[in-house]
Amino acid sequence: MSPDxxxxxxxxxxGDRAELIVTSMVPRVRxxxxxxxxxxxMLAPTACVTPPRIPAAAESISALAGEPRxxxxxxxxxxxxxxxxxxxxxVRVRSVQMAAPTGLIQDRFVQSIRSRLGLPQIxxxxxxxxxxxxxxxxxxxxxxxxxxxxxxAFDFYSPWRYLSTGGGSLGGPLTVQARLVRLDDLSVxxxxxxSFDAGSFPNPLLxxxxxxxxxxxxxxxxxxxxxxADTLVARLLGTDR
Amino acid sequence: xxxxxxxxxxxxxxxxxxxxxxxxxxxxxxxxxxxSPETLDKEGYVGLPGVRVAAAARNDRVATTLIGPGHLPIxxxxxxxxxxxxxxxxIDLAIEPEGESFTxxxxxxxxxxxxGSSLAPSLATGPAEVLQGLDRxxxxxxxxxxxxxxxxxxxxxPVRELSCFSLRFEIAPPGPDxxxxxxxxxxxxxxxTVAVPTILFAKGHAWxxxxxx
Numbered sequence: 001m002s003p004d005x006x007x008x009x010x011x012x013x014x015g016d017r018a019e020l021i022v023t024s025m026v027p028r029v030r031x032x033x034x035x036x037x038x039x040x041x042m043l044a045p046t047a048c049v050t051p052p053r054i055p056a057a058a059e060s061i062s063a064l065a066g067e068p069r070x071x072x073x074x075x076x077x078x079x080x081x082x083x084x085x086x087x088x089x090x091v092r093v094r095s096v097q098m099a100a101p102t103g104l105i106q107d108r109f110v111q112s113i114r115s116r117l118g119l120p121q122i123x124x125x126x127x128x129x130x131x132x133x134x135x136x137x138x139x140x141x142x143x144x145x146x147x148x149x150x151x152x153a154f155d156f157y158s159p160w161r162y163l164s165t166g167g168g169s170l171g172g173p174l175t176v177q178a179r180l181v182r183l184d185d186l187s188v189x190x191x192x193x194x195s196f197d198a199g200s201f202p203n204p205l206l207x208x209x210x211x212x213x214x215x216x217x218x219x220x221x222x223x224x225x226x227x228x229a230d231t232l233v234a235r236l237l238g239t240d241r
Numbered sequence: 242x243x244x245x246x247x248x249x250x251x252x253x254x255x256x257x258x259x260x261x262x263x264x265x266x267x268x269x270x271x272x273x274x275x276x277s278p279e280t281l282d283k284e285g286y287v288g289l290p291g292v293r294v295a296a297a298a299r300n301d302r303v304a305t306t307l308i309g310p311g312h313l314p315i316x317x318x319x320x321x322x323x324x325x326x327x328x329x330x331x332i333d334l335a336i337e338p339e340g341e342s343f344t345x346x347x348x349x350x351x352x353x354x355x356x357g358s359s360l361a362p363s364l365a366t367g368p369a370e371v372l373q374g375l376d377r378x379x380x381x382x383x384x385x386x387x388x389x390x391x392x393x394x395x396x397x398x399p400v401r402e403l404s405c406f407s408l409r410f411e412i413a414p415p416g417p418d419x420x421x422x423x424x425x426x427x428x429x430x431x432x433x434t435v436a437v438p439t440i441l442f443a444k445g446h447a448w449x450x451x452x453x454x
Contacts, residue, residue: 076386076388078388079386079388081388081389127401128388129402130370130371130386130402130403130404132370132371132373132403134373134374143402143403146337146338146339146402146403147338147339147340147341147401147402148341149339149340
């Protein structure tokens with residue numbers, strides 16, 4: 001073999017090796033990208049669910065008494081109504097979408113601040129609202145403005161979780177995010193959150209329609225949810241410090 | 242670097258990006274029937290005093306699907322099977338009111354497949370959540386989570402926020418070539434009827450591009 005041919009042969013072999021290296025790297029690069037995306041996907045919700053905290057200024061609390069229009073609303077806390085089994089006994093859904101009982105928390109919160117601050121004008125809206133949240137963080141307050149127009153609005157939001165139809169735990173505490181929004185300019189005058197451990201859930205009611213999310217909770221868990229509302233009141237009034 | 246290496250590197254880079262799929266769907270696109278001062282916005286809503294209304298027909302079907310490397314979906318792939326035949330035609334209505342005094346009675350809506358014909362809905366569900374943004378990329382469907390769990394709406398219901406109603410008509414979904422109109426009655430504000438312009442549905446196209454891993 002001439003030196004020139006040897007050189008070409010060696011060059012071709014180097015090319016093959018480079019091709020082999022590049023080809024063998026493709027799955028690794030794709031695996032690495034997938035792993036990075038997976039880690040990002042795991043971390044993103046953690047970052048997103050960290051509720052914002054805005055302490056209430058003293059003047060915001062004192063202004064409540066002079067505000068004639070104050071509403072309190074909550075968002076849907078039960079995503080699966082059931083029945084989970086059909087007439088033949090076949091389980092049609094494997095999990096129930098549920099959240100903290102925001103209606104109960106709203107009612108207890110409103111009763112508490114009505115009596116503590118002397119605010120009879122607060123209207124507690126019984127119907128839950130849809131949590132339209134364009135960025136997936138907290139509900140878009142502009143929808144409150146569209147409904148209620150002017151005044152102040154407290155809202156109570158709890159992200160949905162999945163409960164197995166076999167019951168059990170949710171794998172972490174439930175969080176309730178509360179805000180006080182001035183509807184004129186959508187400024188947030190107060191934002192805080194509370195969490196509670198709902199413990200273990202009994203089997204969801206498989207054969208009947210689930211009337212409300214409270215039906216899924218044990219009395220102990222409902223008492224903890226009520227404690228969560230008390231925590232929010234204390235944080236609004238600054239009495240927890 | 243030989244040509245083979247360059248080619249292999251190029252192929253590897255393309256493969257590393259994955260594939261993308263372009264889907265073209267035939268839809269019945271909503272428009273306002275007659276010249277009117279109102280117009281449909283880019284989301285398909287007609288703006289009326291104190292309320293916005295949108296309608297979407299659920300008879301869309303995939304016309305063409307293309308797949309390809311990176312962002313170049315150039316290879317056609319067969320559209321799967323015959324279009325699923327449904328005995329019912331569903332139309333979704335989204336209503337976004339201002340204030341708390343609006344009501345909606347789905348029984349007052351009429352579908353006109355031909356001049357002179359009129360169909361009332363046989364069932365209506367809602368109020369449900371209105372699907373937003375990305376959730377609407379692959380379908381004309383407007384209605385999402387329904388807390389009423391598909392219970393029928395038989396009377397006028399209050400509409401206090403952005404809400405969606407699905408109306409079922411007892412006909413098979415028409416093809417996208419069909420032209421039909423929808424008269425949206427039953428919307429009222431504090432008891433006063435709100436006149437919604439008649440919606441005309443005519444053939445249109447929608448497309449979506451999505452990446453495959």
